[in-house]
Amino acid sequence: MFRALVIAAAVGLSTLPALANDSMAELRPGGLIFVQTGDVAMVSEDLAISTNDVRVDYVFRNETDKDVSTVVAFPMPDLDASPFSPVAVPDTESDNFLDFSVAVDGKLVEPKLQMRAVVAGIDVTDDLVGHGVPLMPFSDKAMAATDALPREVQEDMARRGILLRDEYDQGNGPETHFVPYWTLRATYWWEMTFPAGREVRVQHRYKPSVGGTVGLTFLEEGKMKGEQYDLYRERYCFDAGFEKAVLKTVPADNPYGAPYFEQRLAYVLKTGGNWAGTIGKFHLTIDKGDPKNLVSFCGTGVKKTGPTTFEIEATDFYPRRDLDILILDFQEPQPQ
Structure with missing residues (x-):
């Protein structure tokens, strides 16, 4: 029986710096990578993202006439325990810090967990375990x-x-x-088989790491300008409508008083290009959470489908960039 290896998206800390003590950086999880790309195609990917959860439904098809038995792995984002660039972790007291779960053809799979502590490329797990130190930093x-x-x-x-x-x-x-x-490297893995000539459904669920900042970091003196604005405009594809919506909320007597908190999410999309061919059907849903919130992200053919939802549909989709989402969480002004 042919053996192949499936690994998940290489994920790591966002390069976005922590700008202040009240800013947290998001982690950047992603989808599965199939190393040997000629055998299994991604028929479809249905991705739904909100600040509360991420849901990914895949359909894969084994294009060969032989079963492909595999080891499947989903590396969690590397966690650097640096106090100088704190990251948002949904549950620091759990090994499964993103509450990750997986199902194959509707049946839950219990993945195994490997956790390693690394410093400068050197594995120091035994040092910590030998002294009774938990590995979640x-x-x-x-x-x-x-x-x-x-x-x-x-x-x-x-x-x-x-x-x-x-x-x-x-x-x-x-x-x-x-x-x-130290840096924590945690990987969930399990075994599965792609039957010859058949489709297999794989579902992932987890809680996203949501970076956040009190106030807006891309406003200076009530205007869209500065280094952070340039970074955000490129990363989140600000358009004129988004910028106008933000600026009209800035009080005339307080150029820093826009009633929003930043919420940042990230997802690795480019790994979808590592399967056999393109993604046959791609569907993305982004939920901004509240009708008063604002959202900006890069995408083609974005449609507003509800009071808080935006969707993209594409066929023969080849992801050329990862997905970065900025949600501006509206804060009700406090009575004076």
């Missing part, structure tokens, strides 16, 4: 465990870049703590 348990290690172990791990020395004074004198600084 943002969890309270990991924070407490690293802070409770013997000082000689802390110093050694700090020298090797596993921990970060954190020194501060909260009014009771200088304190020294050691906090997680």
Whole structure:
């Protein structure tokens, strides 16, 4: 029986910098990649994205006359435990921090989980596990465990870049703590078979990592300008209608008073081009959550299909760029 390997989208932290203490960066999950592209085609992809969940329904077809038995893997986004560029993690206390689930032909599959801790390309998992340190670096348990290690172990791990020395004074004198600084690589994997000449349905569900910022970072003195505006205009494809809608909410007496918070989502689309041929039918639904919210993203043939939903449909679709979505979450003005 022919053996192939299926792996999921290479996902990583967004390159968008944290602009302030109240800004969180989004993670960038994506879809499946099939390494040997000549055997299995993606017949369709139905992708639905909101700030609450991501739902992806695929139909694959084995184009050969032999079953293709595979190992399937879905790497979760790399998590760099850096306090200098915090990321939004839906559930820091769970290994399955995006609440990922998968079903094949309607039947839930229980994937296995591999978690590794890495520093500068070196696997340090055994160091942490041997000292009873949980591998999710943002969890309270990991924070407490690293802070409770013997000082000689802390110093050694700090020298090797596993921990970060954190020194501060909260009014009771200088304190020294050691906090997680490693990168977590978590991968879900399972086995499945693509039967010869048949279609197989695969469904993914997970909670998205939603980056956010209080206020709008792309406004300066009540106008669309500056480095952040240039970045956002390219990344989220601002058009005249979107910009006009934002600007008309800026109070005349407060150029920084637009009543919105930023919400940023990202999804790796380009991996869909790694299957045999193009995506036969592609359907995308984006839900901005509230009719008062604003949304901007790049796409061709976008149609508004409901008070909060926007859709794209395409045939023989070849994704040439990943999907970045900016939702401006409307905030009701507080009475004075």
